[in-house]
Amino acid sequence: MSGKLGFDEFKELWKNIRAWKLIFREFDRDNSGSFNTHELRAALRSVGFRLSHKAFGALVLRYGNxxxxxxxxxFIHCSVKMKGMFRAFNEHESGGQTRMAVDEFMHVTMYS
Structure with missing residues (x-):
């Protein structure tokens, strides 16, 4: 929460960015340099991000043109945000703090 990355955090971020770059290339099937909603949903699923239609719609509104x-x-900004949101949800959920479904949490935190 300091706004700064330590070396280990930087290494993890760099590893993720390289992986997301490969995923972007793989799922940009029309080679347009951008994802349409079908390509985006498939790419997100491939990295384990499963969203309802409502949360996915909020994501497209937030990150789409x-x-x-x-x-x-x-896509990189979106992936970083989602990874952080899923991590925060899982940390709070495992501690018995979260009282909402992951989909509701994603929808509420999308714009924070």
């Missing part, structure tokens, strides 16, 4: 397309930079 006017046409609903998500470019590589936005």
């Amino acid at each position: 006017k046409s609903g397309l998500i470019d590589f930079n936005s």
